[in-house]
Amino acid sequence: xxxxxxxxxxxxxxxxxxxxxxxxxxxxxxxxxxxxxxxxxxxxxxxxxxxxxxxxxxxxxxxxxxxxxxxxxxxxxxxxxxxxxxxxxxxxxxxxxxxxxxxxxxxxxxxxxxxxxxxxxxxxxxxxxxxxxxxxxxxxxxxxxxxxxxxxxxxxxxxxxxxxxxxxxxxxxxxxxxxxxxxxxxxxxxxxxxxxxxxxxxxxxxxxxxxxxxxxxxxxxxxxxxxxxxxxxxxxxxxxxxxxxxxxxxxxxxxxxxxxxxxxxxxxxxxxxxxxxxxxxxxxxxxxxxxxxxxxxxxxxxxxxxxxxxxxxxxxxxxxxxxxxxxxxxxxxxxxxxxxxxxxxxxxxxxxxxxxxxxxxxxxxxxxxxxxxxxxxxxxxxxxxxxxxxxxxxxxxxxxxxxxxxxxxxxxxxxxxxxxxxxxxxxxxxxxxxxxxxxxxxxxxxxxxxxxxxxxxxxxxxxxxxxxxxxxxxxxxxxxxxxxxxxxxxxxxxxxxxx
Numbered sequence: 016x017x018x019x020x021x022x023x024x025x026x027x028x029x030x031x032x033x034x035x036x037x038x039x040x041x042x043x044x045x046x047x048x049x050x051x052x053x054x055x056x057x058x059x060x061x062x063x064x065x066x067x068x069x070x071x072x073x074x075x076x077x078x079x080x081x082x083x084x085x086x087x088x089x090x091x092x093x094x095x096x097x098x099x100x101x102x103x104x105x106x107x108x109x110x111x112x113x114x115x116x117x118x119x120x121x122x123x124x125x126x127x128x129x130x131x132x133x134x135x136x137x138x139x140x141x142x143x144x145x146x147x148x149x150x151x152x153x154x155x156x157x158x159x160x161x162x163x164x165x166x167x168x169x170x171x172x173x174x175x176x177x178x179x180x181x182x183x184x185x186x187x188x189x190x191x192x193x194x195x196x197x198x199x200x201x202x203x204x205x206x207x208x209x210x211x212x213x214x215x216x217x218x219x220x221x222x223x224x225x226x227x228x229x230x231x232x233x234x235x236x237x238x239x240x241x242x243x244x245x246x247x248x249x250x251x252x253x254x255x256x257x258x259x260x261x262x263x264x265x266x267x268x269x270x271x272x273x274x275x276x277x278x279x280x281x282x283x284x285x286x287x288x289x290x291x292x293x294x295x296x297x298x299x300x301x302x303x304x305x306x307x308x309x310x311x312x313x314x315x316x317x318x319x320x321x322x323x324x325x326x327x328x329x330x331x332x333x334x335x336x337x338x339x340x341x342x343x344x345x346x347x348x349x350x351x352x353x354x355x356x357x358x359x360x361x362x363x364x365x366x367x368x369x370x371x372x373x374x375x376x377x378x379x380x381x382x383x384x385x386x387x388x389x390x391x392x393x394x395x396x397x398x399x400x401x402x403x404x405x406x407x408x409x410x411x412x413x414x415x416x417x418x419x420x421x422x423x424x425x426x427x428x429x430x431x432x433x434x435x436x437x438x439x440x441x442x443x444x445x446x447x448x449x450x451x452x453x454x455x456x457x458x459x460x461x462x463x464x465x466x467x468x469x470x471x472x473x474x475x476x477x478x479x480x481x482x483x484x485x486x487x488x489x490x491x492x493x494x495x496x497x498x499x500x501x502x503x504x505x506x507x508x509x510x511x512x513x514x
Contacts, residue, residue, distance in 0.1 A: 055394070055498040057088040057152040064263030065096070065142035065175035066198035066277070067235055068134055068160045071167075076134035076160040078142075079400040080123040081424060081460040085152035085497055092148015094123035096132075096156065099141040099200055100234040123150060129399055129427040129460050134158070141235035143202045144175065153497035155460070157400040159488065163481060166194060167275025169382040170479050171267070172488030174279070174398065177496070178202050178261035182280040184253040185340065186303040186370040186385055187213075189241040192271040196237045197253055200263040201230040207260030213244050214252040214305055218338050220244035230262055237267075250342040252305035252368070273374055274382040276488050281387040284308070284366035288388035289319075291355040291444065292409030292474030292489060293348070298381070299374040300345040302356065304367050306335040312365035318348055319355040319413050324442040333358075335367055353446040355411040355472060358388075375485045384476075384489045391470040392419075392463050393494030398475045399460040403451050407476040408461060410437060411444040415469030422464070423450040427457030441469060463492055 068076040080094070121132025126149055146154040156175040162168045178200075187195045201207045211225035225243040230236045240253065255264045269275040282288065284307050293300060306312040312335040318325045327348050335341040348354065358369060370387040401423075410419055422434045430452035437447050452459050465471045473492040480486060 053500040053502045056501045057085045058497060058499050059089065059148060059151055061146045061151040061154045062178055062202050063144040063154060063156050063175040064178060064200040064202055065144065065156060065158050066173065066200060066265045066267065067141040067237060068139055068158055069162060070138050071162050071165060073164065074135065074160050074162045076139055076158065077400065078121045078132040078134055079129050079157045079458055080121060081129045081155055081397060081399040082123065082126040082146065082150050083153045083395065083397050083462050084127045088152050089148035092146070092150045094144070094146035094150035094154060096121055096142045096144040099143050100231065126150065128425050129458055131427050131458060141198065141200045142175070143200065143233055153395060153397055153495040155397045155399050155495065157398065157490070159400050159477065161479065161481065161486065166271050167269030169274030169276070169484060170477065170486035170488045171276045172477055172490060173265055173277035174490050176263050176265065176279070178263050180257040180261055182255040182264040183284070183305070183368040184266045184278055184280055185305045185368050186278055186372055187240060187251045187253050187266055187268065188249045189244065189251065190247050190249040194269040195240045196267045197240060197255065198235060198237045198265050198267060199228070199230045200235040201232060201260060202263070203260055204232050205260060206231055207262050208258040209262060210256045210258065211238060211243060212254045213240065214254065214338065214340050215248045216250065216340055250303050250340055252340045270383060272381065274486070276384045278370065278385040279387050279491065281368040281370055282390045284368050286360035286364035286366055288358045288367065288369050289355055289411065289413055289472045290369065290371050290386045290388050291411045291472040291491065292386060292476060293354045293356065293371065293373055294375060294476055294487065295349050295351055295353050295446065296375055297349050297373050298347055298377055300348050301372045302333065302343045302345055302369065303340060303372070304333060304335050304369040305340045306337050306365055306367050308365055309337050310363055310365040311336050312367045313361045314367065315359045315361050317357045319357050319411050319442055319444045320352050321443055321445060324357065332361070353409055353444045355409065355413065355444040357413045373489070375487055380484050382484055382486050384487055386474060386489050387491065389472060389491035390493040392465055392473050392492055395462060395464045395497060396473060396492035396495050397460055397462045398490055398492050399458070400477065401459050401461055401475070403455055405478045406449065407446050407478070408449040409444055409446050409474050409476070410439050411472045412439040412441055412469055413472065414441055416441040417468030417471045418466040419471055420464045420466050421447065421449055422462045423452050424460040424462070426452050426455040426459045429456035430454045430459065436466065439471065
């Protein structure tokens with residue numbers, strides 16, 4: 016095999032790796048070997064992992080699957096969610112109380128229509144999902160759990176995520192009253208080996224318990240974070256790295272007083288970060304940031320409000336020491352208006368990761384959720400499990416103004432898709448009046464597509480009051496990675512591979 020052939024194979028492999036399970040078809044031959052500009056092609060295979068939703072006997076969990084219609088996608092395909100083998104919650108300490116497998120009650124529907132399923136019952140499992148062909152581009156699965164009472168009561172939600180090899184979770188805690196787990200799910204046929212590290216205000220929390228954790232094939236491991244280090248600390252950062260294999264990772268944070276929710280991973284460390292969609296009625300907002308490099312980070316803190324960028328009084332900047340976690344209490348920073356937090360490096364551009372803990376309500380009627388820093392919408396992003404009431408879509412353009420198209424899918428049980436276009440002024444965040452399918456029955460998906468202008472950041476809030484407690488959960492809308500850049504070539508790659 017000559018060097019040209021090896022280079023072509025390496026290039027195709029790298030492109031496939033960008034999207035996890037993306038598969039590529041070689042372009043048609045035209046008799047010449049001159050490379051052309053890359054084109055965006057729909058991915059052909061996608062993997063999603065959903066953590067075990069709850070072990071509470073009174074928890075009620077709903078799943079919603081949705082694939083947006085994608086031009087150029089395959090005419091056929093399939094998608095399925097299979098139950099992972101769930102180890103006991105004591106697995107971090109070496110104790111295992113057995114395994115079981117349960118088939119989930121969800122069958123994904125054709126692109127353009129949501130499908131729903133029920134994950135309630137005794138200890139529903141984590142899920143391993145794959146989609147191929149027309150089901151793959153932009154496939155999203157939402158897991159929403161309502162817990163009526165007890166530690167972590169409230170509304171907990173998460174978008175099921177693609178497997179990866181590194182995750183950052185600023186905002187976890189091992190303090191009194193908090194019970195936080197990092198859920199690790201392995202989609203592959205071989206075991207994954209994972210390291211879990213904790214960083215506090217003084218740096219690394221010394222421990223060997225989190226080193227070399229084995230996650231069996233097609234299995235899930237919930238790791239209680241308080242077992243990984245001695246003492247109790249609030250405002251910690253978890254770093255998950257995979258030595259071999261891949262996993263999906265998410266943190267379930269449960270609080271005795273202010274409910275619980277899922278904390279998704281922060282976007283990759285960067286000098287500037289955006290956390291979109293703080294609810295306008297938030298009563299407490301806490302910022303947690305971590306600098307993973309060897310340089311301190313000085314961050315300018317601003318709020319992108321409906322009228323423009325505002326610097327919160329008393330929290331104009333945040334200093335984050337290298338290798339340490341820093342936190343700031345921002346209070347009711349939104350003051351009754353929609354907002355997104357924007358962090359920008361001053362001086363050195365030391366990269367950071369960050370997340371917000373957001374509280375609604377007062378006294379004994381409080382509930383919390385998280386907003387990790389996220390990447391822009393990019394080409395397209397979708398979020399499922401919306402209803403005609405209780406859904407808020409926040410769009411933020413922290414830089415230049417942007418025009419955005421939002422499409423509401425058909426309902427899971429009936430209804431006609433609807434579309435609206437919005438203009439978001441630069442430096443602002445807007446809670447938009449999102450479209451609702453005509454004749455809606457069931458739940459629906461919202462798909463966000465920037466049309467022109469600067470980068471757009473988005474999040475969706477689901478709200479559902481339970482016995483006076485303002486239950487809510489927030490999911491970011493990063494790019495759905497439904498397409499991959501494929502270099503066009505005048506010669507079919509398969510011809511070279513046969514040489």
